[in-house]
Structure formats: C-alpha cells, structure tokens
Amino acid sequence: MTLTTVPAPIPGVFYRSESPDKPPFKSEGDAVTKGDVVGLIEVMKTFTQIEAEEPGRFVRYLVDDEEAVVPGQPLYELET
Amino acid sequence: MGISKILVANRGEIAVRIIRAAREMGIATAQVVSKADHEMLAARLADEKIEVGPAQASKSYLKIDAIIEAARAVGADAIHPGYGFLSENADFVDAVETAGLTFIGPRADTIRAMGDKAAARASAAAAGIRTVQGSEGRVDAADAANLAARLGLPLMIKAAAGGGGRGIRVANTVEELERMMPLASAEALAAFGDGGLYVERFIERARHIEVQVLGDGKDAVHVFERECSLQRRRQKVWEEAPAACLLESVRAELCASAARLAKHVNYRGAGTLEFLYDELTGEYFFIEMNTRIQVEHPVTEMVTGIDLVKEMIRIAAGEPLSVQQDDIVLSGHAIECRINAEDPHADFRPTPGRIEELRLPEMSHVRFDTGLYPGYTVPPYYDSLLGKLIVWGETRAKALEKLRQALAVLEVGGIATTAPLHRRLALDPDVSSLRVHTGWLERWLEDRPLEPAKLAS
Numbered sequence: 001m002t003l004t005t006v007p008a009p010i011p012g013v014f015y016r017s018e019s020p021d022k023p024p025f026k027s028e029g030d031a032v033t034k035g036d037v038v039g040l041i042e043v044m045k046t047f048t049q050i051e052a053e054e055p056g057r058f059v060r061y062l063v064d065d066e067e068a069v070v071p072g073q074p075l076y077e078l079e080t
Numbered sequence: 081m082g083i084s085k086i087l088v089a090n091r092g093e094i095a096v097r098i099i100r101a102a103r104e105m106g107i108a109t110a111q112v113v114s115k116a117d118h119e120m121l122a123a124r125l126a127d128e129k130i131e132v133g134p135a136q137a138s139k140s141y142l143k144i145d146a147i148i149e150a151a152r153a154v155g156a157d158a159i160h161p162g163y164g165f166l167s168e169n170a171d172f173v174d175a176v177e178t179a180g181l182t183f184i185g186p187r188a189d190t191i192r193a194m195g196d197k198a199a200a201r202a203s204a205a206a207a208g209i210r211t212v213q214g215s216e217g218r219v220d221a222a223d224a225a226n227l228a229a230r231l232g233l234p235l236m237i238k239a240a241a242g243g244g245g246r247g248i249r250v251a252n253t254v255e256e257l258e259r260m261m262p263l264a265s266a267e268a269l270a271a272f273g274d275g276g277l278y279v280e281r282f283i284e285r286a287r288h289i290e291v292q293v294l295g296d297g298k299d300a301v302h303v304f305e306r307e308c309s310l311q312r313r314r315q316k317v318w319e320e321a322p323a324a325c326l327l328e329s330v331r332a333e334l335c336a337s338a339a340r341l342a343k344h345v346n347y348r349g350a351g352t353l354e355f356l357y358d359e360l361t362g363e364y365f366f367i368e369m370n371t372r373i374q375v376e377h378p379v380t381e382m383v384t385g386i387d388l389v390k391e392m393i394r395i396a397a398g399e400p401l402s403v404q405q406d407d408i409v410l411s412g413h414a415i416e417c418r419i420n421a422e423d424p425h426a427d428f429r430p431t432p433g434r435i436e437e438l439r440l441p442e443m444s445h446v447r448f449d450t451g452l453y454p455g456y457t458v459p460p461y462y463d464s465l466l467g468k469l470i471v472w473g474e475t476r477a478k479a480l481e482k483l484r485q486a487l488a489v490l491e492v493g494g495i496a497t498t499a500p501l502h503r504r505l506a507l508d509p510d511v512s513s514l515r516v517h518t519g520w521l522e523r524w525l526e527d528r529p530l531e532p533a534k535l536a537s
Contacts, residue, residue, distance in 0.1 A: 011432060011460040013136055019270060044421065044430035044464040068116065068135040068461060 005062065005074040009050070012043035014075065016065040024065075026058040026076070038076060041069065056080035083107055083158040083182060083397045087151040088126065090162025091141065092451040093467055094373070095122035098160045101389040110154040112147060114140035116459045121451045130154055135461045141165045144172050148179050158182035158396060164463070167372040168195060184396040185349045186371045187297075193345065194369040198240045198278045204353075204366040207344040209337045212356060212365040214280035221261040224279050228254055231281050237261065239268035240276035247271055248314065250282050280367075285517040286356040288316075289323045289364065291338035292380045292388070294403075295347030296395050301405045302339040303380050303388070305331065310505070310521045312428070317498070317521065318505060319416045321379035324476050325359060325514055334364055339405070341366075350377070350392045359517075375418070375465065378449060382414035382472040413476040415483050417505075419450075420464040423496035424530050432460035437493030441486035445472040448490075458495065466497060480512060501530060 008014065016024040016039055025037050032038070032052045039050040039061075059077035063069055085108040088095045099109045099122055111126035116135035123129040130150045133140030140146065142165055151159055159176050161167035161184070173188035185191075194200045198217040205211055213231050215223060218240050228235055228251075237260055239247040247268045251257035261277065269275035288311065292303040307323035308316040322331065338353040352370045357363075377388050386403060394402060422428040434457045440448050450467030452458075458466065471486055473479030484506045490499055505511050510520065 013461060043460045044432060044462065046430050066136055066138070 001079055003059065004054075004056070004078050004080055006038075006052075006076050006078055007072045008041065008063075008069040008075050009071060010041055010043055010048060011070050012041040012048070012068070014050075014063050014065070014067050014069045015040040015042065015047075016061055024061070026061075028058060028060055030058040032056050032058050032078060050075065052078070054078070054080060083393060085110060085127075085154065085156045085158070086184070086393070087112060087147070087154060087156035087159045088122065088162070089141070089147050089159050090165055090167075091117055091120060091122065091462060092465060093449045094162040094375075095120075096125060096451050097449055098162060098389055099125050101387060101393065102160075105390060105393060107393070110150070110156050112141070112150050114461070116461055119456065121453055121456065128154060135459065137165065137462065144169075144175050147172075148175055148181075151176075151181055152179065156181065158184055158393075160184040160393070161372065163372050163375060168370070170195065182396050184392055186351065187348055190345055190347060191371045194351075194371050196240055197238060197242060197368055198276070200369055201278070201366070203345060204341055207337070207341040209341055209366045210363070212280040212283065212367060215278045218276040218278055221258055224257055224261055224277075225254060227279055228257055233257075234282040234284075236280045236282040237264045238278055238280065239264070239272055239274070240278055241272035241274035242268060283356050283358050283365070285360070285519070286358055287323070287325060287516070288354065288518050289326070289334070289357045290352045290354045290374075291335050292374075292377070293338055293342040293347060293351050293353065294386075294388070294391055294395070294401060295342045295349065295351070296399070296401045297346055297348040299401055300339055300342035300347050301401060301403060301408060302335040302342070303384055303386055303408055304335055304410055305338075306376055306379055308376060309516045309518050310511075311518055312521050312525065316376060317418050317420075318502070318511075319376035319379055320476075320479075321383045321414050322410055323357075324413065325357070327362070330362060330364070341369075349395055350388050356518075375468070376416055378447060378468060378470045379414040379416045382445075382447070382470060383410055383412055384408055385411070412472055412474045413479040414470060414472045415476075415479050416468050416470045417483070417487070417502040418465060418498065419467045419469060419490075419492065419502070420498045421458050421466050421495055422464050422498050424498050424501040425496070428498075430460070430464055431495045431497070432458045433495040434458075435492060435494050437491060439489060439491035439493075441469070441489040443482070443486060443489070445482060446470070446486045452492065466492065469502070476514075477512075480506060504530060 056078040109126040132146040166172040170188040170191040176183040265275040306321045308319045310318035447470040471482040
C-alpha cells in the first residue's frame with residue numbers, strides 16, 4: 001500500500017460535490033476506479049470534471065470545498 | 081450632492097472603463113480587488129486599491145458587507161457596480177444607501193421590479209409595449225399546457241428570477257413541456273433561489289435587438305438600438321449599432337417605445353430594453369430589461385458620441401440628463417467583437433494564462449477596451465472576457481472593412497483567444513449581408529468547425 005497525492009491538472013476553483021446540497025463525490029474509504037469523478041474545477045465559469053486516473057482507495061481531500069487551486073497543487077490522497 | 085471618490089466594485093475591462101471616465105471628470109477612484117487581482121490593470125490605474133476577499137467571487141466581489149466596508153475604509157462617497165456581480169442586486173443598493181453612499185445605477189425598487197421577469201413583462205404591457213405572447217405571470221405545468229393549446233408550440237420556458245440566458249428551455253411538444261417544467265423549476269430554484277417560471281412563444285429566426293436608455297428619475301431618453309444576434313450559448317459575441325436590418329419607421333417606433341417604458345418607471349441611470357425582432361412579420365416584442373451598463377455599450381457611444389458611463393455618474397450625482405432626445409443623433413455604424421480567453425479551435429475551452437505579447441490596432445475610429453497588458457496573467461476565477469474591439473465607419477460596409485484591418489493587426493500572444501473566430505466572421509457572406517438570427521452562429525459553428533489549418537492568420 002502506498003499513499004499518493006493527486007495534483008490539480010488545471011487552475012480554478014475546486015468543488016468537492018456536484019452542488020452544495022449534494023454529498024461529496026468521495027468519502028474516506030471509498031473505492032476509486034479509473035474514470036471516477038472526484039471533484040469539479042471551475043475555470044472561467046466552465047466546470048471540468050476531475051476524473052481519477054488510477055484506481056485505489058480514497059483517503060481524503062487536501063483542499064477545501066470552493067478553494068482556489070493552481071496546477072500541481074495536491075487535490076486528494078489515494079491509497080494504491 | 082457631488083461625487084468626489086468612486087469605489088469601483090468590479091474588475092477587468094469595465095473597471096478600467098469606469099476609472100477612465102471618473103478621471104476625466106476629476107473624480108478620484110478606489111479599486112476593489114480580490115486576492116487574485118492585485119496585478120490587474122484597473123488596480124494599477126486607480127488612485128488606490130483595497131482588497132475585499134479571496135479569489136472566489138462569492139467571497140469577494142459578491143460580498144456586500146466587504147464592499148461597503150471597503151467604501152468606508154477608503155472614504156468613497158459613491159459605488160459603481162459595473163456589470164455582473166452586484167450590479168443588479170437590489171439588496172446591495174439598499175446596503176449602499178443605508179451606509180449613506182450613492183449607488184451609481186437605478187433605484188432598488190426599479191431593480192426589483194425589472195429583475196422579476198414576469199413583473200417586467202407586466203410593466204412593459206402597462207406602458208403599451210408588446211411582449212412576446214405568453215403567460216401573464218408565473219405559471220405551473222397545468223397553466224403552461226393550457227397556454228400551449230391556446231398559443232401553439234414551441235414554447236420557451238424561462239425562470240422568473242432568471243437572467244444571462246440561464247435556465248431557458250424550449251418545448252416542442254406538450255409531453256416535452258410537461259417533462260421540462262419541473263426540471264426547469266428545480267434548476268431555477270438552485271440557480272436563482274426562486275423556482276418561479278413563465279412561458280413565452282418561441283420565435284424562430286428572431287433577431288436580438290436592444291434599446292439603450294438613459295433616465296434621471298424624471299425624464300428619460302433612448303440612445304438608439306443595437307443588434308446582438310450573433311450569440312453562442314445565449315452569450316453575445318458580436319454587437320452592432322445601429323441595427324441595420326430595421327426600417328427607419330420601425331426603428332423610430334421601437335426606440336420611442338423603449339423611452340416611454342423608461343419614463344413610465346421613472347428610470348434612473350443607464351439601462352437596456354431587450355427585444356426580439358421577427359423579421360418575417362416586422363413585429364418586435366419586449367423580453368426583458370437590464371438595469372445596468374452593458375458590455376456592448378461602446379457601440380452606442382461610437383454612433384452617438386455620448387459617454388454613457390460619464391452620464392451614469394452625472395445622474396447619480398443628482399444632475400439632470402445632459403442631453404435632450406432631439407440632441408441625440410445617429411452617425412455611421414459601429415461593430416464590437418468580444419475577445420475572450422477561449423479557444424475557438426477546441427470547443428471554446430477556457431484559456432487563462434500569461435499574456436506574452438499584446439499588439440493593438442492603433443488606427444483611427446478603433447477602440448479597444450481591455451484589462452490586459454503584456455506580462456499580465458489572466459486568472460482562472462472570473463469570466464473569460466479579455467477585451468472588446470470596437471470599430472466605427474461611415475457605413476456598415478466601411479465599418480466591416482475597418483474591422484478586418486483591425487483584426488489583422490490585433491495580436492494577443494501567450495493564450496488562445498476568440499480573435500480567430502472574429503476574423504472568420506468578418507469575412508462571412510451571411511454576416512456581411514446581415515442574414516443572421518440568434519440561432520445562426522451555433523449552426524454556423526456546427527456546419528463549419530474552425531479548423532486550425534485554415535486559421536493561420
């Protein structure tokens with residue numbers, strides 16, 4: 001088991017859930033398969049789905065909901 | 081009640097525009113900035129700047145308390161909201177006035193009345209202006225089905241509290257109508273905090289025509305019209321003044337009716353009445369009023385010589401309108417292209433990033449309103465408008481020729497922009513001969529996708 005941090009691919013505002021009244025895409029212990037949506041990044045009012053590029057077990061988000069992120073900034077931790 | 085210092089509660093090109101107008105009037109400026117905007121052009125041009133919160137607009141530019149506090153801290157006596165953000169937020173106007181400051185824009189009650197799209201339709205009807213046939217006010221699914229039987233289909237479903245093209249659906253059958261109404265209501269509730277809906281007849285091949293008005297709370301004038309039919313996802317990309325498709329008699333009637341509505345509501349400030357124009361029948365229908373300065377205001381300034389932003393400031397300072405209706409005369413033709421940080425070769429993907437080079441067309445009758453400078457990094461947090469290229473010519477054909485020349489010179493290096501889209505549009509035969517409507521651009525983009533090889537310009 002290794003712990004990896006997954007970086008933000010693009011700059012923008014990170015969202016943990018699809019909308020404020022919905023639960024986060026992933027919670028601790030959730031299984032993650034390749035292509036799963038883990039978050040959204042809003043760039044200039046356009047929302048991009050952040051998909052997992054490798055499978056594993058979700059550990060935690062490393063940025064707050066609605067936090068501004070820059071490319072390369074660690075977004076979440078994954079146990080692979 | 082003079083104004084001595086304006087707090088500019090916006091960002092980007094419109095903040096620069098407001099600062100320039102204030103400076104020419106001898107008024108000091110203070111620019112609000114988010115944490116991500118300290119290096120923007122407006123922050124450099126203003127007499128001072130003040131941070132109001134983090135990068136996210138919801139925590140800075142949209143935060144009423146933070147903006148009022150900033151105005152107090154810098155000693156401003158007036159606030160210009162620009163467009164978007166808090167510009168059409170009546171609670172913000174109340175907060176500004178409660179703090180003893182001047183809001184450069186309409187009264188809160190006007191914004192409330194016009195912000196409710198169903199109520200605005202009723203105001204228009206009261207002033208004798210045709211609205212698109214549709215519901216008298218808010219409707220539920222059963223009312224909508226009855227209207228479909230009476231008016232026919234397709235019908236457009238719209239959010240009563242909506243705006244900016246959001247939450248609009250077109251139903252072609254009664255089944256679609258019944259299926260879409262609850263979805264549209266849920267979407268409107270999520271987006272605007274109000275699930276109220278109204279429906280209108282959907283006019284295919286309509287043109288979008290809007291009339292600029294100015295009012296001082298007593299008197300009101302129109303400043304002629306613009307045509308903004310070139311839209312993508314209900315966002316305007318290219319605007320002109322005047323609307324060359326209108327017969328002179330229709331123009332006179334349309335503009336007079338807009339001035340009448342502005343006067344009917346004792347309008348104060350700059351505003352725009354939007355209409356759909358049915359070219360097949362020559363009819364026009366009121367759709368909504370925008371109670372703020374608009375992105376495309378420069379084309380009106382180019383063909384009338386009236387500085388709309390200065391006029392807004394004078395009115396807010398308590399002065400009467402500086403122009404009478406008869407003084408406002410149309411001269412020539414103007415076109416504006418919105419240069420956005422979007423890649424037209426990649427489905428208009430947003431392209432924030434560093435501006436490596438900026439070559440602007442230094443030509444007569446060409447204006448470029450922008451917040452850019454070489455070395456500036458466009459942040460990813462706000463909308464994609466980088467600048468507006470505005471040209472003027474004695475005729476529409478001359479304006480188009482000037483536009484082609486200006487677009488050939490304009491270069492924004494470092495990031496992809498929509499400039500290549502405009503280079504193509506400026507050469508398109510349908511655009512040149514005005515054979516366009518609000519659905520034209522999307523269809524054009526589907527039929528002839530912009531291919532990189534063809535765009536080596």
